[in-house]
Amino acid sequence: MTLDPALPTGALLVASPRPAPLPVVVCGSREPVCVHHERDLDPALGLAYVRALEDARAQLVHALGVPAPLPDVGLGPTPGLDLYLDDRAGLDVRVQPDPAVALDDRRSGFCQARASRAELQRQAVSCVGELVLLGVDAAETPFFRRAIASYLWTLVGAPGQRDRDALDALQANPQLGVAGREAQPWSAGAALFFDYADARLGVGTPGLLPVALVQIARRDTPVERSLRWHNEPDLIDVLRSAFASSRQRFDDFMLDFAVERAFVGARDGAGRHPALGWYGSAGRVRFDWVLTASSLPRRVAPRRPLEPFGSAYSWLELDRVTLGKALAVRAEWEEPTLFRWSLVSVDASGKPIKRFDLPLVRGATSAERSIVDYDGAAGILIVAINLGGVDAAHPFDPDFEPFEPHGFTIYVTEL
16 A cells, blocks of 8 residues: 555644844853843843743753753854744744754744743743754654643743633544644643653663654654655654664564553552652543443443544443353454554552453454453443554654544443
C-alpha cells in the first residue's frame, strides 16, 4: 500500500515577522533575555518578567541540561531571547519562529504574551521551553512543542490552576489523542504523556528524554520549495523505534499509558504517581459508562469515537458476584485501525489489584477475554486505546491531520 504523496509531512512552514518595536526594552544581566513592553506597564512588573526569564533559562539550560535556545543572529532587536508583552495577546505564551539562517531544521524565535503577575513564571518557562525545542527541531509539531514545554514547567515550576485546567481538558475528553500536528487547547495537558514516557524510558535527569526524542527526529527541510516542514521521522517514529529490539512492543507501552492515566490525581488510590497528586480532581478520566454486574449482560458503545492515541474507560461495579461464574468481555472495533484493551480489577480504595490484557491479533477487529480471579475487587475498569494507523507498514503519523476517529462496542456478560 502506498500513501498519497499529497499527505502533509509536517506543520505549515511559516516564519513570523517580529512585532513592531515597543518603547521599553529591559534586558537581563545574568542570562541573554530581553522583555519588550509599553510605557504604561508597571516597571516593576517588566523587571519581574526579566528575572523570571533569566530563572527559566538557567533552570532549563544550566540545571536540567537541555540545549540553549538559538540566538536570533540579528533577526531581533536584541541578541537575547525576546519576549513581547502585549495586552492583545493571550495568557498562554505564543512562540513564533524566525526565518531560517541555516540549512537545517533549527530556528530561533520570539514569544508574545499578555502581562500577568500570576502567570509570569509559567509564561517564562513556556517561552524558554518552546524556544529550546524550536532550536532543536523546528519541524516537530506545535502540539508536541506545547506538551513538552508544559512538562518541563511541571519539573522546574509551581504548576497552578491553568495547568490543572489543561489536564482536565484532556482527561474529561480521553477520546482526544495525546499526539497531533497543530497546537490544541488540550496540548498542554498532554504533558501527562511525556511524564509517563520519561518515568518509563528516561535515564538521568528528568526532562532530557522528550527533548532528546525531538533532537533525534531532526532532518532538513528544503525551505525554498516547501510549504510544510518535512517532519519525517517525527517524535513518535523515534519513540516507536526504541522498541524495535525490546521484548515490549510499542503498542504495549501505549496500552500501559492508557491504564496509568486512569490512576492520576484524585483517583490514585495506590499512591502510584505521588508527583501528580497536585492535579486532584482534574486528573480523573471521564468514564463513558458505569455499569453494574447485576445489569449484565450489556452491550455498549463509546459516547464519542476515539482519535488515534485516544482512550476510553468504562467502569463495571461488582454489586454482586455470582459463585461459579466467569466475567467475559468481548470488544469489537472499526477497521482498519488497531485497538488494544485491558481489564483492571480495582479494590474499594481505588487501588489496582490485577490486570488482564485482551490478546492482540494483528489485522483482527475483535478481542475477548474471560476472567475468574477478581477476589477483593469492587469493580473492573475496562480500558481501550486506539493506536491508529492503517496497517503495520503504515502506523499512526501525527502529521496526517485531520484524524479519523473510530468507534467500538463492548459486550460484558457472565458465563
